[in-house]
Amino acid sequence: MFISKSKPKTKTSRDLYRAANPVTRRDPRAFFLQTELKAGLTFASIAGMSKGNVKRAAKVTRNTAHARLAYDTILRFRSRIVLTPLQSAEFETGFASLREKLQLLGQTV
Numbered sequence: 001m002f003i004s005k006s007k008p009k010t011k012t013s014r015d016l017y018r019a020a021n022p023v024t025r026r027d028p029r030a031f032f033l034q035t036e037l038k039a040g041l042t043f044a045s046i047a048g049m050s051k052g053n054v055k056r057a058a059k060v061t062r063n064t065a066h067a068r069l070a071y072d073t074i075l076r077f078r079s080r081i082v083l084t085p086l087q088s089a090e091f092e093t094g095f096a097s098l099r100e101k102l103q104l105l106g107q108t109v
Contacts, residue, residue: 027081029077029080029081030081030083030087032077032081033074033077033078033081033083033091034091036070036073036074036077037070037074037091037094037095037098038094039066039070040066040067040069040070040071040074040098041067041094041097041098041101043063043064043066043067043070044063044064044067044098044101044102044105045101046059046063047059047060047063047064047067047105048101048104048105050063051105060105064102064105064106064107067098067101067102067105068102068107070098071098071099071102071107071109074095074098
């Protein structure tokens with residue numbers, strides 16, 4: 001009887017990416033929350049950098065509104081999405097940062 005030995009599976013770049021970023025490909029809802037949080041933080045950062053410049057008042061207003069929309073969207077969907085403890089800890093840190101940035105921009109959150 002001949003038994004063939006299978007070769008060990010080599011990891012592809014997809015496998016390595018999934019191992020490094022477990023949230024992004026396993027649960028699209030968690031990926032949505034991450035994306036919304038990153039967008040909100042980006043808009044809040046841009047608004048914060050532009051704040052104080054009279055010529056850029058419209059830019060501050062527009063980016064603050066986008067950051068607030070991201071914040072409100074996260075609030076709406078957060079309770080429906082179950083995150084792992086690690087994901088939840090990372091998310092809560094980012095969400096607290098977004099809340100703080102919005103408060104600095106004059107938003108009531």
